[in-house]
Amino acid sequence: MQKKAVILANGAFPTHEIPLKELKESKHIICCDGAINKLEKAGLEPFAIIGDLDSLDSELKWKYRDIIYHFSNQDTNDLTKAVEWCIANKFNEIAIVGATGNRDDHMIGNVFLLPQYAKKVRVKMLTSYGMFTPIVRSKNFESYTRQQVSIFSPNRDTLITTANLRYALTNQQLEMMWQGTLNESMGDSFRIEFEGGPLIIYQEY
Amino acid sequence: MQKKAVILANGAFPTHEIPLKELKESKHIICCDGAINKLEKAGLEPFAIIGDLDSLDSELKWKYRDIIYHFSNQDTNDLTKAVEWCIANKFNEIAIVGATGNRDDHMIGNVFLLPQYAKKVRVKMLTSYGMFTPIVRSKNFESYTRQQVSIFSPNRDTLITTANLRYALTNQQLEMMWQGTLNESMGDSFRIEFEGGPLIIYQEY
Numbered sequence: 001m002q003k004k005a006v007i008l009a010n011g012a013f014p015t016h017e018i019p020l021k022e023l024k025e026s027k028h029i030i031c032c033d034g035a036i037n038k039l040e041k042a043g044l045e046p047f048a049i050i051g052d053l054d055s056l057d058s059e060l061k062w063k064y065r066d067i068i069y070h071f072s073n074q075d076t077n078d079l080t081k082a083v084e085w086c087i088a089n090k091f092n093e094i095a096i097v098g099a100t101g102n103r104d105d106h107m108i109g110n111v112f113l114l115p116q117y118a119k120k121v122r123v124k125m126l127t128s129y130g131m132f133t134p135i136v137r138s139k140n141f142e143s144y145t146r147q148q149v150s151i152f153s154p155n156r157d158t159l160i161t162t163a164n165l166r167y168a169l170t171n172q173q174l175e176m177m178w179q180g181t182l183n184e185s186m187g188d189s190f191r192i193e194f195e196g197g198p199l200i201i202y203q204e205y
Numbered sequence: 206m207q208k209k210a211v212i213l214a215n216g217a218f219p220t221h222e223i224p225l226k227e228l229k230e231s232k233h234i235i236c237c238d239g240a241i242n243k244l245e246k247a248g249l250e251p252f253a254i255i256g257d258l259d260s261l262d263s264e265l266k267w268k269y270r271d272i273i274y275h276f277s278n279q280d281t282n283d284l285t286k287a288v289e290w291c292i293a294n295k296f297n298e299i300a301i302v303g304a305t306g307n308r309d310d311h312m313i314g315n316v317f318l319l320p321q322y323a324k325k326v327r328v329k330m331l332t333s334y335g336m337f338t339p340i341v342r343s344k345n346f347e348s349y350t351r352q353q354v355s356i357f358s359p360n361r362d363t364l365i366t367t368a369n370l371r372y373a374l375t376n377q378q379l380e381m382m383w384q385g386t387l388n389e390s391m392g393d394s395f396r397i398e399f400e401g402g403p404l405i406i407y408q409e410y
Contacts, residue, residue: 077387100309103334105355105386105407108313112382129308150310154382177317177359181310182282202310 005030005047005091007082009110012101012128013038018205019097019126026095030086032078035098036060048089050082079110083117096125112154115198130204138193141201143185148204151180151192158196165190210235210252210296212287214315217306217333218243223410224302224331231300235291237283240303241265253294255287284315288322301330317359320403335409343398346406348390353409356385356397363401370395 006026010033014020023029023044031039033051037060049068053061061068071081079099086094094117100107110125114134117123125132130148133141143149149165153174162169166184174180185203192201211231215238219225228234228249236244238256242265254273258266266273276286284304291299299322304315315330319339322328330337335353338346348354354370358379367374371389379385390408397406 077383103353103409104305104312104316104332104337105335105353105357105409107309108316108357109355109383109386111309111313116381127309130310132309148308148310150314152310152313176321178282178314181314204308204310 002093003091004028004093004095005086007079007086007094007096008032008035008039008046009079009082009096009099010035011098011103011106011110013042014097014126014128016126016128016205018131019095019128022095022126023097028091030082032082032098036064038098048085050085051078077109077113080113080116083121083123087120092121094121094123096123099125100127111152111200114200115154118198130202133201133203134198135192135201136198138191139201140189140191141185141203143188143190143203145185145187147185149183149185149190150202151183152177152200152202153180154198154200155196158194158199160199161193163191163193207298208296209233209298209300210291212284212291212299212301213237213240213244213251214284214287214301214304215240216303216308216311216315218247219302219331219333221331221333221410223336224300224333227300227331228302233296235287237287237303241269243303253290255290256283282314282318285318285321288326288328292325297326299326299328301328304330305332316357316405319405320359323403335407338406338408339403340397340406341403343396344406345394345396346390346408348393348395348408350390350392352390354388354390354395355407356388357382357405357407358385359403359405360401363399363404365404366398368396368398 005028006022007030028047031046031049034055036049049064099110111132118134118136156175159171160169161171164186210233211227212235233252236251236254239260241254254269305312316337323339323341361380364376365374369391
């Protein structure tokens with residue numbers, strides 16, 4: 001059975017309609033720590049609040065005492081704690097919003113954490129401009145003609161083959177992180193096949 | 206002799222005072238293609254305009270006809286063309302502004318292009334939140350106590366040692382792109398030593 005959560009990370013609160021819609025229609029909003037302040041301002045209710053709670057004032061701590069889950073693990077960041085909580089609570093599909101639009105190093109770190117989550121759960125990250133999807137096996141993507149697509153290959157020796165992208169890859173490695181950027185879909189779907197991996201696929205909205 | 210250029214990339218026009226100051230005080234603003242529209246709105250003068258000029262209207266093409274440099278190389282992006290133009294014209298220090306705050310895949314691609322430039326020229330990228338500096342050899346950084354610092358290691362086998370950062374590395378590899386994020390300076394300088402490389406250092410303002 002599909003059990004879907006939306007994680008609100010502690011970056012900039014979503015402004016684009018697509019991540020906003022995910023958030024507003026979700027029955028299970030999982031809040032990273034300080035993001036609860038922004039969620040309250042938006043008039044939305046959290047299903048759970050995860051983090052070390054350093055940044056929560058005592059009024060909020062009391063108000064949400066039944067749904068606050070405290071983790072003191074210093075080895076993972078708030079986003080990872082929230083993902084792990086979702087997995088432990090049997091959510092099998094996760095959309096992450098609010099993870100960008102703030103410190104650039106956090107944004108890059110969060111994007112490159114996605115493959116680690118993808119080993120355990122279906123996950124995507126929705127930003128103000130597009131969607132990151134980490135994949136651990138070959139996959140077809142829904143698309144539209146001329147959709148801008150970028151492929152990131154953290155393990156540089158991964159052999160990648162694409163179908164229906166303008167600049168085709170055939171058993172090719174992306175040795176540099178920028179080499180798979182600026183591609184484009186040729187129709188209403190495209191396919192990424194690979195040996196090794198994982199990969200991170202970005203699709204502009 | 207120091208000859209410094211500021212490249213205005215075609216992302217979001219800078220709003221933070223630090224990249225804005227770089228831009229306003231520069232005698233050599235090198236504009237990536239469509240960014241000229243934003244530079245004009247800000248009342249600033251370009252020293253050169255680089256790109257394939259697809260997005261320039263004919264009035265601008267005429268106005269700046271003497272300083273427009275056209276490249277039709279499809280294998281590099283506009284930012285790389287601008288950097289190469291600077292190197293060819295004997296600039297030996299480059300600050301890149303306006304390269305973030307727009308499509309997330311462009312932002313990541315641009316950040317991971319920096320080491321390629323760093324082999325040939327001193328370069329840094331200034332965003333709304335901090336500064337990326339690619340390094341090809343060990344380096345001391347000016348800092349301040351509690352400055353947030355992240356280290357990105359595109360070649361995962363690079364052995365890194367840090368001095369005066371809160372979470373010290375000693376001949377360690379960063380196998381995952383997020384592993385070097387969320388560090389912190391302990392004073393008015395820190396040092397990054399490494400074998401292999403290159404690395405990209407992020408310092409929050």
